[in-house]
Amino acid sequence: MTATDAPSAVSPSSFDWEGAFSPQARRLGSSAIREILKITQRPEIISFAGGLPAPELFPIEAVREAANTVLSTYGAAALQYSTTEGHLPLREWLAARAGIDAANVQIMTGSQQSLDLLGKMLIGEGDVVLVEAPTYLGALQSFNPYGPQYVQMAADEEGIDLDALEEQLKTVKAKLLYAVPNFQNPTGRTLSLERRQRLVELTARHGIILIEDDPYGAIRFSGEPLPSLYELSLKMCGGPERSHVIYSGSFSKVLVPGLRDAWVQAALPIIRKLIQAKQGADLHTPTFNQMIISELVETVMPAQIERVKAVYGERAQHMMARMDAQFPAGVQHTTPQGGMFLWVTLPEQIDTVPLLEQAVKRLVAFVPGAPFYALGGGHNTMRLSFSSATLDQIETGIAALAQTIQEALD
């Protein structure tokens, strides 16, 4: 069904698209993960590579009921254009939970849109953006077109190293700091309470905007819940209008990702600019989807979160136990207390990019760690997701991965 490619008098050669791309387009790259995932999607492969929530836990019947209820309740309004700000009952529910006003809550089309539009609003070419090393790859993809200059922050098991950061800030003039404090993607690490307080205080003192990306916060399967950076900033800075923290939340991991519903909590000047940016980006998040989510937050979501926590916790424990039993000496992993990921560090001589090829031969897949570093590094690291593999698959897959690593070490 392809139209003829016969030559033409009008346009003798193909159009020079590469030459036509803007500077921001040239800074876009395809996601390394995305290309890798394509290889690993063969059904016979046990994949710890993806970042997919477990589909067998999705509340399909509840979504069906909510969709029907929404159409009965709202009728045509559920399918009509709606406000850029988002569905008011959903914004009010989120605001009440956070102890802020609905005016400080903006609904977004997935948290990827939050990152894109916050990047667009806040990153000018050459602006210094502090990121964890490693950090969430999707944030780099969103920010890159706007031309940031990244500076990496050191981290350990408790997250960002605040002593090191304080030292860095003596010489680095940063505009923005991006962090995933809970069960970080990709490492699974969680920022400790003491460091959270210091981070909020330090960035406030230096006038650095802090973007807190928190898609996994509700999925804590061990340890005690910690306040968000945003929550701490409300107390430390004196309310939402004085906070320099922009909080990005999402329904993708606690309900379902395919509806693309997320939100931002921030001071009014940020929300107002975000509304303008979103008008130009997609007018508004799908009306129907926001209303469906709004039906589910009170009814289904609390039990859904408990279910997800129990299952992911069991899978994480199993994966860590199998790794501890089978991985060669010198291989280390993080110990996540929630979320979907853990991080493995191999001996220096191993490069996880060629290792992936060997692993795929043994029918197991992971994501090499290097792409998660904004400025390079991490050649001997990998991200494993435990969220969507069964216990049996974890058993088989970790055994295959242990063999692959052992072979590479020999």
Next chain:
Amino acid sequence: MTATDAPSAVSPSSFDWEGAFSPQARRLGSSAIREILKITQRPEIISFAGGLPAPELFPIEAVREAANTVLSTYGAAALQYSTTEGHLPLREWLAARAGIDAANVQIMTGSQQSLDLLGKMLIGEGDVVLVEAPTYLGALQSFNPYGPQYVQMAADEEGIDLDALEEQLKTVKAKLLYAVPNFQNPTGRTLSLERRQRLVELTARHGIILIEDDPYGAIRFSGEPLPSLYELSLKMCGGPERSHVIYSGSFSKVLVPGLRDAWVQAALPIIRKLIQAKQGADLHTPTFNQMIISELVETVMPAQIERVKAVYGERAQHMMARMDAQFPAGVQHTTPQGGMFLWVTLPEQIDTVPLLEQAVKRLVAFVPGAPFYALGGGHNTMRLSFSSATLDQIETGIAALAQTIQEALD
């Protein structure tokens, strides 16, 4: 429910958000239309201001059935993350209709996203973008952050004046041309066949990328259908890979807008870059929504289009007849053959911004024309939408508007 705004040792004053905004954020402005619409949303006002499809025509029960079918057919996959390219059956359906390959079709979250991401990919700061005068305000909003230099093209009843454009191109080096050839927003004008051919040929010869925005094309209620610029370019340039036309389509006006589903047809280098841009912008269009639309395109959409055409055609005829009967001499209007809008030009001495205030007092609203001009002009013009007003409302509203205009002329 607002957290305390007590002063704090950490952040004694509010954060300087204005100073933190990027150059692209500073180029964002709120939609003039959006602000005006807020005033005119009082229920007692007959509004010709909005650009809303008629909600009483929405196929609510068909959407309900489709939603249920999708959940039964696809189960969890309807609610899971999905590919950036979009739901393959929907892309295949669109491709077959256009006589191209599915690889040349990209699903988007509303055509506003198409404009945003095409702007991001193609407009570098200072690049010359040719736009109609007046043009679609939403396109300006999407393009503005990327810093285009607009050049306006003259137009008459048959759309863009090709003689004038050919003359302009002798001195203007343009990167991009943006046009709405069918029932343009805001004027309702349609580009004639002869001018379509010349426009495709002229832009190809000058190496200018042509973005064809076609949300209304299917809603033709009088006259003969014309080929799209994209279709003409496939023949004239020799197939999709040689075409310099990027086609932006949408399901918002032919099905429902609240699901936010649209698409782009273009050469592979554009599609590949668009995929990268979309990964960073929202990962993918909501899975569930794409599947619902895919259920509806074969079953409900053909009859829906006929229904919309009949109703909008009747409303447009009625509005024009009432205007011809009641508007003072010297007031002119366009004669749309489809779409949702018509354009009124008043005597030079009338400014439609203060006129709107007077109109609202008489309980009728329109959108002043000036914001639709990228470079100013059109103080004595207005856009009227006939899509969502009943015949009675048109009767009453046009009478009130006629009185308002007469009063302003006196």
